[in-house]
Amino acid sequence: MLDVALVSLIQDMSEKAGVEGTIQYWLRVGENLARRMGKEAYMGWPSFNVALREGRTAFSIEGDVTALTDLAITDVDGDVVGYIYALRECVFNPTITRIRYSVGEVPEADRLVAEEYNNSIRDTAVCNFCVIHQKFRDEVAKNITVAGQQLESYQLADRGFTGETKIDKPNLKKIGVNEEYVRSLLRNYACVYAIIMHGARLKGEEEEE
Amino acid sequence: MRKKDLVKDNPLVDVAAYLFLEDIADKQGAAGMNTYLMSLAAALARSMPEEEYESWEDFVDALKNGDSALSTFEEVEMPTKHCVVTVESPFLRGWQEYTKRIGNFASIHYEVAEYYNSTVKPGAIDSQDIIIQTYRAEMAKRIKVEGKQLRVAHIATVAPDGTKKIAPDEWLPILLEKAGISQTMLNMIMRNNASVWIVYTE
Numbered sequence: 001m002l003d004v005a006l007v008s009l010i011q012d013m014s015e016k017a018g019v020e021g022t023i024q025y026w027l028r029v030g031e032n033l034a035r036r037m038g039k040e041a042y043m044g045w046p047s048f049n050v051a052l053r054e055g056r057t058a059f060s061i062e063g064d065v066t067a068l069t070d071l072a073i074t075d076v077d078g079d080v081v082g083y084i085y086a087l088r089e090c091v092f093n094p095t096i097t098r099i100r101y102s103v104g105e106v107p108e109a110d111r112l113v114a115e116e117y118n119n120s121i122r123d124t125a126v127c128n129f130c131v132i133h134q135k136f137r138d139e140v141a142k143n144i145t146v147a148g149q150q151l152e153s154y155q156l157a158d159r160g161f162t163g164e165t166k167i168d169k170p171n172l173k174k175i176g177v178n179e180e181y182v183r184s185l186l187r188n189y190a191c192v193y194a195i196i197m198h199g200a201r202l203k204g205e206e207e208e209e
Numbered sequence: 210m211r212k213k214d215l216v217k218d219n220p221l222v223d224v225a226a227y228l229f230l231e232d233i234a235d236k237q238g239a240a241g242m243n244t245y246l247m248s249l250a251a252a253l254a255r256s257m258p259e260e261e262y263e264s265w266e267d268f269v270d271a272l273k274n275g276d277s278a279l280s281t282f283e284e285v286e287m288p289t290k291h292c293v294v295t296v297e298s299p300f301l302r303g304w305q306e307y308t309k310r311i312g313n314f315a316s317i318h319y320e321v322a323e324y325y326n327s328t329v330k331p332g333a334i335d336s337q338d339i340i341i342q343t344y345r346a347e348m349a350k351r352i353k354v355e356g357k358q359l360r361v362a363h364i365a366t367v368a369p370d371g372t373k374k375i376a377p378d379e380w381l382p383i384l385l386e387k388a389g390i391s392q393t394m395l396n397m398i399m400r401n402n403a404s405v406w407i408v409y410t411e
Contacts, residue, residue, distance in 0.1 A: 001282035001299035003222040005340060006229070008253040029229045036228065036311045061221045061310055091219040098218060102281045103256045132225050 003095040004102055010128060011107035019109065019116040023131055026113070030135030034058065040144045045080060048146050052085070058140045062133070064088040066189070073175045075200045082196030084156070084177065086189035092129035093190065096161045124168050126160030133191075141195060149197040157182045158191040174204040223303025224310065227318075230336060234317040239324040242317065246339040247329075254278075254347035261353045265290065265410075268354045272408070279348050279361075279408075283341075288398065289389035291407050292364075298403040300337040304369050331377055334368040338404075342366075345406065357410035364388060365395060366404040373399055 014022045037058035042048040049067040051057045059065060064087070071084040099106050113128035125131060134155050141153035154171040165186055172179055175194050185192050196202070234242040257278040262268035271277040273287055282299040298304070308314060314335065322333035333339050345361045352359040364384045365375040375395075376384055385392060388407045398405055 001344075002226045002303055002337075002340065003218045004282070005249045005253040005344070006222070006226045008256045009249050012248070012252055025229065025232070028232060029225050032228045032232060033225055058310070061224065061306065063219055063221070089219075091221045094218050095222050102278070103253075104258065107256075129222065129225075133221065136221075136225075 004099055007095060007099055007107065007110065007128075008103065010113065011109040014109040014112060019112045020120070022109070022113050022128070023117055023121070026128070026131040027135045030132040031139050033132070034136050034139030034143060037061075037140060037143065041148075042144070042146045044147050045083065048144070049083065058143065059085075059137070062087050062091055068185075071177070073177075073194060073196055073202070076203055077201075081200035081202070082151075082175070082194055084175075084192060084194050086185055087191040087193075088189060090127075090158070090160070090190040091133055092127050093161055095129070096127070118166075122155070122168070124155045124158065124166045126158050126164050126166055130158065137193060142198075146197065149199075152196050152198040154194040154196060156192045156194055157186055159186045159189075174202050176203050217302065220303055220306030220310075223300070224307050227303065227307055227315075231315050231317055234321065239317065239321045242321045242336070243324050243328070243339065246321065246325075246336055247343045250340045250343035251347045254344050254351060257281075257348060257351065259351045259353075261356075263355065265354055268352070268359070268408075277352070279345060279352065279359075282344075283403075286402075288394070291409050292388035292390050293406050293408055294398055294402050295404040295406070296402055298337065298369060299341065301369055301403075304337070330363075332363045332366065332374060334366055334372050334374045338366050338368075338374070341404070349408070354410055360409055360411065362387070362407050362409075364405040364407060365399055367399050367402065 010022060040057060042051060049069060052059060052065055052067055066086050068084045068086055072080045073082040075081045096106055110128045114125040114130060117125040117131050124134060137153040141151040144151045154175065155168050156171055157167045159165045167179060167182060169179060172182060182192055230242060233245050260277060269287060272280050272285060275281060283295045284297060286294045286296060288294060318336040322335050322338060325333045325339045332342055342363055349359045349361045362384055365373060367373050384407060385395065387409055395405060
């Protein structure tokens, strides 16, 4: 119920504080949530990936996340510095369905908040909750170390309730993954992201320089 | 789609909502949080379509089946014509995920309930009760049965940790009489349910 109530408030909040105000609120919520989860440390990628599979990491609150271990990300020296992860169902989709069958329709502010976020911060949101969720991931990654290295999250692609997709091409280029491949992942997953060791020298970034 | 078919929410959304409310409380204190909780619930009720029923029996059927907006978010049982029992708190899943992932439910959620009890109505254990009780009261204003305005009143609530809050002693006999249950029956119901309330028309 809290999820549906919160959405009914977005319209009111956006009218009073503006969609920019709602975005600032949501960013803070995502940040607070990650901070409250605490820190984690793993000996290596296998232990992190097992923890993720078993629902023990802060990321696991998202739901059913699959570590695509066939998609290891390597740095310029060929060392594995991260993996691609895929979330089966968007965390906000159940809420949208619940709104549809309880209230009737999702308020327009949902779309407006996502659009403003895409224009002013990064073009990766398909709904208002992407603002909280993506910020949460960014901050959670900073609280986790793998082999003593802090992590970093790269949003790659996501698919919304109505089928709209967003693909972050600059991030794909940095990690050297083909756009069409990630698009094909969206047939079976709702959200795709990479978790990488912070400061890793990625091939794509070196080429840009 | 009926209530029982509604998909479950994702706990991330609920936990984020709790933190959003805590963020409000950091800035505005218990009074500000209480205002926000009540407007949140009122806004939700206002977004629901109005309802009208030709007979009390039609309304009771809709309520029990989850077809009324009053029971959209809760699974209810009705031991008598006017007594409604919520089997499981609609916030249970979010609360469980919060306590699992973050820790103890923040004290502000209880402090705001104390504020609500002293300034609005004595019936809440935590912030969740303020939302659901306000929602029920506001939603009832949008429902007519046999042409008369529906009303709700709260008898008791049981928190996820088992804490109970029963209506004040001076109100209880009247509420129990309207509900058509005894004090012993109330205690029996509270053992394994989340809240007890009544629906009636003047």
